[in-house]
Amino acid sequence: MLTIKPIAETPERVLGEALDAAPYLRRLKERGISGSWQEALADVKAIPEGTPEDEAMQIMRRAKAQTHLSLASEDLSGALGVMDVTRALTEFAGASVDAALRTALSKRGLKNQGMFAVALGKMGAYELNYSSDIDIVVMYDPEVFDGGDKGPAETAQRVARDLVRLMEEVTGDGYVFRTDLRLRPDPSSTPLAVSTRMADVYYESVGQNWERMVWIKARVAAGDLACGAKFLKVIEPFVWRRNLDYWAIGDIQAIKRMINSKAGSAGLENVAPDVKLGPGGIREIEFFAQTQQLILGGRQPQLRDNTTLGALKALTEAGVVQPDTAENLETAYLALRNLEHRVQMRRDEQTHTVPADEGDRADVARLCGYEDLASFDRDLLETRRMVQAAYDDLFAHEDRALHDNPLGNLVFTGVDDDPGTIDTLAGLGFSDPSAAINTIRNWHRGRVPATRTPRGRELLTALLPGMLMAMGKVGETDEAFRWFSRFFEGLTSGVQTLAMLLAEPELLDDLVATLALAPRLAEILSRRPDLLEALVSRQEPMRPIITDDMSFDTALDVWRRYHRERSFLTGHRLLHGLIDAQDAAGYWSELADETIREMAAAAERETAGRYGPPPGRWGIFAMGKLGGRELTAGSDLDIIVIYDADPLEAQTWYTRFTQRLITALTAPTAEGELYEVDMRLRPSGRAGPVAVSLPAFERYQNQDAWTWEHMALTRLRPVAGDAGLSQSIMDIAHEAIVSRAKTDDGKISADITEMRQRLYREKPGKGLWDLKTAEGALIDAEFIVQQDMLLAGDPDVIIPNIRDAIAQASLAPADRQKLGEGVKLMQSLQQVQRLALGSDIQADNLPEGLKDRLCRAAGAENFAKLEEELSSMKSGVHALAVEKLHLGATDS
Structure with missing residues (x-):
């Protein structure tokens, strides 16, 4: 196991040993920095209200340098344990935030009432390291915070901006802390300072399980402490649920897998690991504790310790974690945090990665008390192996599928793009992994209807690995993701669809492939996700019975539902080779024939109900591709309507009937559309009546038709209406064509x-x-x-x-x-x-x-x-x- 040893006997002697290996400490020493970290902390706490900004910034920056140099000497000599060092760094950070907040408020003549900063992550748990940034949420209670002339909301934003500037701005004395406000609720759409009222509504409605994990470590660190404590009490039910249903537990387990999805010991042999995020690193120990706190802490308040080691101890005392496991993890945690400090104190860099260069790594080993680099590398590997073994044993049964199908990192929580996830998505074929991560992160934030409920978000978490793997298998990853996004964001309610996809892995693969390969089908699915149920049922849709007592509009909707399902199934089967391509025309054409007959019957009933029964006989005839039974997906319908009755008495009725037929076939309703209809092949084209009488049809074909019109007439086919009339029309058409041939002179x-x-x-x-x-x-x-x-x-x-x-x-x-x-x-x-x-x-x-x-x-x-x-x-x-x-x- 990695063992960190002092490099000198006293703090006074330690810097002489460390300066060659730690250029940052050497620079501080050369600047003449001196004094204890306790004195530096007192100086910051003593900054009075009304202190000018420049003066406050100088005090904090010089105090930060003094704190670093003093703590490094006590750390490397062993005078302070690692958790004492992290606590001292955290107390200094809290004092600095409080001083910056005081300064920003007093600049506006305001007292510190109703505004506060909540520390999250390592700062919340008193676990900061040397080069940590600090995660805080700046908040105000609009009922308490005055805000002066500008009002609470606007003033709070100005104060928050000043606070960040006072902490981050680099001057001749350096900076204090990089300050990250992105763990506030929905950071891409909320202001820097968040009202307690807005935060309460957010966490109650769309708060995610990873955010619950973030708030486990929450602590009011600056400002109006009483007001902050009141807010933490308000969101306590969000963080600590008394009851967790199956899906919430599954979501927590999926988050664990996403934190570092891997197979076996991938990455462990790397001699230059990331000791925070890599396999066997600090993150895994933290997650080991937090996951179990999240599941059990609602019913067992004694587990709610916001520190990593405190949580491990509480879990052990409650019988949740075995004592030997807890002891090993505590030993590893202390060693890795010590190592992290030594990596960072060398150059004041926010890094957690052991240097790959042997010379630099030897410097790190020397700061850890190792003279032999090989021994350091060996002990670090052993420590990480132990951590990973304990981490992988947590929910081991949930990880079996993961080990069978390793993808790599899949982390969509938090606010930063995880480098491992970028690599994973690039390996799956994504050309812009960051854009995909941002899209999925927004899904998790409840930005689409499908994920506005907790269960929708939990289902998404469980579905993501399979979904992304399916996109990689298709070979058109960007297209698959683009169309899946359109489909997913079009869902009005995602729980039923996502649950169905999770329960039917083959359906998920099928859906992703369909979306990637057929944008036309993807467009249909994005508007009508209910069509997926047709694939699951694996049964032909039942043809509806349209009764005489149905209204015209009801008949249209009933048939559209049936047509949509039949059409989609035909397209799906054609795309996936379940029907032969040369047979597909027959399926499309049969469906079109059925549709024309049903819609014609509905149009006749509607017209008859308003204007009386039809005078004489009528027929509907197909031409073009429909006439030849050669339709493709999305074909329009070439049709003509012919009637046998006195035109003076019947033309108005059949014009109205045809107009209703066209409406029935083309009008978009709540259930969608059917076809485009083209009637330009009727006699006289657009200039002629929409319904043609039998004598007019016969006269036109024998006397006035152009050659191209007789070419089109070869495709004439009866679809609906009176059988006797249909035969008469076909005879007229054939006779006209034959007669023309007999008199042809080469024209x-x-x-x-x-x-x-x-x-x-x-x-x-x-x-x-x-x-x-x-x-x-x-x-x-x-x-x-x-x-x-x-x-x-x-x-x-x-x-x-x-x-x-x-x-x-x-x-x-x-x-x-x-x-x-x-x-x-x-x-x-x-x-x-x-x-x-x-x-x-x-x-x-x-x-x-x-x-x-x-x-x-x-x-x-x-x-x-x-x-x-x-x-x-x-x-x-x-x-x-x-x-x-x-x-x-x-x-x-």
């Missing part, structure tokens, strides 16, 4: 060629991954097949689905095979592309995980081979288009 081919050339000019391709308009993309294939249908003069080859139409086309077998394979590949890729991104993609910024999904959709070995195959396929399709559409070599 069909000329029109199609000119249209394709114009599209090349107006919508030039965007590269290899443009699967729609580019050379050799799907429009080339569609034009080839539709030209073939328009010229055939045979109703049996007018087929809405392009792949079925290719099989019946009057092309050479080799051309049919080339075209069919190209369309199959591009449609499969487009399914994943539209699902994940909703638009065309650029391969240079495509997530690696999504590349894998595209390869799986196409059955490709790797992404390079997929791009090679896609390029070859598009070249083949375009060559066929040039030949069949008579495009010519320069047309494209």
Whole structure:
């Protein structure tokens, strides 16, 4: 075990031995600093009210130098034990804060009433070391603190700023203490001085378990001591809960794991360890005591000692800690604190790390009373191993999963970024670990709805390691975190969702992957987290029954809930390879057909209820991708409404019916949206009525339709309405196409060629991954097949689905095979592309995980081979288009 020995017999002789190893002490000696630390403490306490700031600052700074030199001599000689040294340093810090507060108040003509400073951390426990900063919270009671002309709140902020300046400002005499106010409630959004009323509300509503651990060591150190004691009494129930539920205990255990997540003895062999934060260091001894105090102190007040050694003693007397464990930890704590002092007194640096350089480390060893560096290194390692063993035994059963899945540090408590956590997140693929830490820290502070309850924050703590590990596995860590943040921050209440994710680890992995790889699905999930329940149930959603007595709005909402779940499950299964990409179009199209039928029925009931029963028959027909049963995620719907009745009597009714149908399909409600609807393919397009009569449809198709309109007509398919009318409309459409072919004098081919050339000019391709308009993309294939249908003069080859139409086309077998394979590949890729991104993609910024999904959709070995195959396929399709559409070599 590490044993710290005096380096000289008396304080008077010690500095002569230490000056070579401690340049800071040598500088103090050379400045002529002399006198005892007790005298220095008395000088600071004696600073009277009304002392000018410059004079007060000089007294405190010279007293600080005197304290350091005097205490170092008594420390290194063994005249004072290490905890006596820490107490003396802490008393000096408290006196300095009190003097600075007095000075700042008296500058404004105010008495010290209602304003105080609470010491936290090592200062609260009388455990400061030589180069400690001090953690304090400056507070005021608005009912007691006067504040003068400016009022309590504004004056308190000014006083707090002055206090920090009086302590920190570097002058020719140095500084007193670095003063950290960031442990106050919600420091990023609260002023420097916090009202007791605000702090009480904060801790009662969103206080976290790590903050409870901070306040274990709280002590009123300066200012109005009675007022401060009253506040500590008020928040006592927050710190010392009488009852801890399962989730609170789990949260405490998770905090322990986050403080220093590790596997085995990683980092112990380092000869230059951080003796405070590293494995087997001071932090682990402190946490060993504080964790058990936090769990048991609510029911056992005798455990509430705010010092580390006092807590160990109380825990031992209560039978919580074994005597030999407590004794070993006390011995280690004293040795490590002694070592920490010697590391810091060399150069007055706020460091806890033993120097890696052998010469510097030998100086530290010499200040510890070691002549042999190897013995020092060996004893320090043995001490740290003992501490870590005791630390790891605490809640050992909770750590098994951690040792199976070591991540490294995951610390999101406090206010500073933990270096180990930065390393851990960088290793997981985060490009900006500090930004991620800050985001998670804000979650812990209750800044989002999901963590505004204690249980929400406790669930988040337990979920974080698995969540971050899942992000690392996806390989798109930044994207996964960005979309998870959007999803998480959109939750209106997080307890149910977080509990579900914690109970279903596979669901968590699934969610993270989905969010990372498919921003479109992530957007849906961020708005509708309830969709996760559909994944857990692993069952198809029940199709709702929309009854005649339902209101129009109720019918819309009922169907939207069902549609949302069905649509999400289809997308999820496609993304994760649970349905084949080439089959996905059938799922999307079937859902769209069901939706049109249900919404048409609701629109008919609504229109009939207001304007009477429908005159005659009606039908709804699909065109475009919906007509061909080729929908992708997010496709809009090309539809037309046709009715069979006297237009003079029926047009108004069917216009109202169609408007309600469009509303039913497109209007956003509380339950979301369904589709965009495009009715521009109806006769006369935007200029024509939204509902078309049977005679008008027949007349237009036979007399007025353009070639491109007959190309679109090849995809006509009945979806809803009267079966007899549907058959009549299909017959009219086929007869119009056949009739045109019989009278064609070359205009069909000329029109199609000119249209394709114009599209090349107006919508030039965007590269290899443009699967729609580019050379050799799907429009080339569609034009080839539709030209073939328009010229055939045979109703049996007018087929809405392009792949079925290719099989019946009057092309050479080799051309049919080339075209069919190209369309199959591009449609499969487009399914994943539209699902994940909703638009065309650029391969240079495509997530690696999504590349894998595209390869799986196409059955490709790797992404390079997929791009090679896609390029070859598009070249083949375009060559066929040039030949069949008579495009010519320069047309494209």
